[in-house]
Amino acid sequence: MHTRSKILAALGVALLAMQAVPVNRENPPVESEIPAPQEVREILERACYDCHSNQSRWPWYGYIAPASWLVEYDIEEARDHMNFSEWDSYDEDEQIDMIEEAWEEVLDEEMPPFFYLPLHPSARLNENDRAILRDWADEAG
Secondary structure, eight states: OOHHHHHHHHHHHHHHHHTTSOOOOOOOOOOBOOOOOHHHHHHHHHHTHHHHSSOOOOOGGGGSTTHHHHHHHHHHHHHHHOOTTBGGGSOHHHHHHHHHHHHHHHHTTOSSOTTTTTTOGGGOOOHHHHHHHHHHHHHHO
16 A cells, blocks of 8 residues: 555544544523614524524534634633623613624624634625614614
8 A cells, every 4th residue: 555545544544543432513502682772683693603602503514624623612702702692691881782793793893703703604794784873772772
């Protein structure tokens, strides 16, 4: 067996072995929902909920290691930062701060993240979406 074939075989075995590492894809129960107008909720559900809620939809690549590990990590980090499905666990000041911070990240085009958009084009925010979110954040603050 040539060196190249050995390397490819070893990589194949390693890739198969990675699939045995467990990834938690369970969504915790929804405890509460963010009280937002319907048009805002539709945008949040389309562009934010996969990571910032307990209603994550796992993409096909979220079932293949090592990508699955990154998806799990991103979801855990996002939920820790802000979780729309546990909205009532934050006090009123935290809620206002989170809405304002979320708008700032949308304004700065940090959310949704650039690397998320190619495989999730429906999460892309157009100018109308941005205007709706801006107005909502202005009302909250």
